[in-house]
Amino acid sequence: xxxxxxxxxxxxxxxxxxxxxxxxxxxxxxxxxxxxxxxxxxxxxxxxxxxxxxxxxxxxxxxxxxxxxxxxxxxxxxxxxxxxxxxxxxxxxxxxxxxxxxxxxxxxxxxxxxxxxxxxxxxxxxxxxxxxxxxxxxxxxxxxxxxxxxxxxxxxxxxxxxxxxxxxxxxxxxxxxxxxxxxxxxxxxxxxxxxxxxxxxxxxxxxxxxxxxxxxxxxxxxxxxxxxxxxxxxxxxxxxxxxxxxxxxxxxxxxxxxxxxxxxxxxxxxxxxxxxxxxxxxxxxxxxxxxxxxxxxxxxxxxxxxxxxxxxxxxxxxxxxxxxxxxxxxxxxxxxxxxxx
Numbered sequence: 185x186x187x188x189x190x191x192x193x194x195x196x197x198x199x200x201x202x203x204x205x206x207x208x209x210x211x212x213x214x215x216x217x218x219x220x221x222x223x224x225x226x227x228x229x230x231x232x233x234x235x236x237x238x239x240x241x242x243x244x245x246x247x248x249x250x251x252x253x254x255x256x257x258x259x260x261x262x263x264x265x266x267x268x269x270x271x272x273x274x275x276x277x278x279x280x281x282x283x284x285x286x287x288x289x290x291x292x293x294x295x296x297x298x299x300x301x302x303x304x305x306x307x308x309x310x311x312x313x314x315x316x317x318x319x320x321x322x323x324x325x326x327x328x329x330x331x332x333x334x335x336x337x338x339x340x341x342x343x344x345x346x347x348x349x350x351x352x353x354x355x356x357x358x359x360x361x362x363x364x365x366x367x368x369x370x371x372x373x374x375x376x377x378x379x380x381x382x383x384x385x386x387x388x389x390x391x392x393x394x395x396x397x398x399x400x401x402x403x404x405x406x407x408x409x410x411x412x413x414x415x416x417x418x419x420x421x422x423x424x425x426x427x428x429x430x431x432x433x434x435x436x437x438x439x440x441x442x443x444x445x446x447x448x449x450x451x452x453x454x455x456x457x458x459x460x461x462x463x464x465x466x467x468x469x470x471x472x473x474x475x476x477x478x479x480x481x482x483x484x485x486x487x488x489x490x491x492x493x494x495x496x497x498x499x500x501x502x503x504x505x506x507x508x509x510x511x512x513x514x515x516x517x518x519x520x521x522x523x524x525x
Contacts, residue, residue: 229263
């Protein structure tokens with residue numbers, strides 16, 4: 185049933201694309217690839233190298249949604265050398281990939297490929313949502329391969345009460361998906377909407393109503409809507425570990441996450457870290473970030489809070505799809521990168 189729903193939602197997205205609201209991405213070349221990923225190289229200037237790590241649940245063009253709201257284009261204009269890790273949809277029989285493959289091997293292999301192409305210079309990792317969570321795991325395992333981490337709306341602490349989304353998700357999500365080969369994207373979308381209906385349904389409707397007189401905001405909202413309809417399946421093992429090890433058991437913040445046969449947690453992470461938190465975001469509020477950063481040794485960690493903005497559809501995406509975010513928050517991110525190069 186959900187595979188049919190995936191097809192229908194993608195067809196709706198294609199309709200929006202025909203109407204002119206599809207992705208408008210920069211050109212790139214593929215620098216390297218692996219079983220579940222490929223590495224995009226956008227070129228750039230002589231600034232720091234950055235590896236953008238999207239969440240695996242949707243296509244990565246939310247990072248390059250339109251010329252006016254694009255993390256890729258903003259970074260290129262600032263002379264950064266820009267790379268992006270693109271997660272490839274699993275095929276039938278590839279559902280056994282988990283956090284070892286995604287948060288460890290894929291990211292560390294991509295960082296190594298960038299260092300090789302950039303004359304040995306290690307990249308900064310910039311991750312959004314679960315992409316930032318994965319980047320933290322990789323940074324704890326391979327700190328010698330990276331210069332630092334920038335986390336955009338990335339949950340790191342999943343203890344009860346850390347976020348309304350976490351508590352509701354744990355209550356309604358299936359308890360075991362490890363035996364499922366491939367999980368349809370629409371199942372994850374529906375679970376998320378049930379867990380946080382205000383974030384994923386009602387606030388989007390209110391935002392659209394308040395923005396109806398603003399042509400630019402309506403254009404961005406339509407492009408975000410097209411992106412939300414672009415369903416991507418995930419390996420059953422990966423989804424099971426995200427729901428179980430992270431959301432239910434809080435193993436990352438407790439320091440017991442069993443990746444690479446070890447125990448990854450705050451004490452494992454010694455990289456400089458900048459976390460950006462949207463105070464209007466129910467998915468990754470400050471309470472899901474600060475406890476992890478406060479438990480890091482050395483405490484070379486900083487938090488930037490911003491209040492979100494109207495006209496972005498989903499507040500969880502405001503840092504990537506909001507004009508004010510690029511005017512006010514991204515310059516601070518750039519300054520932090522340059523200070524630590």
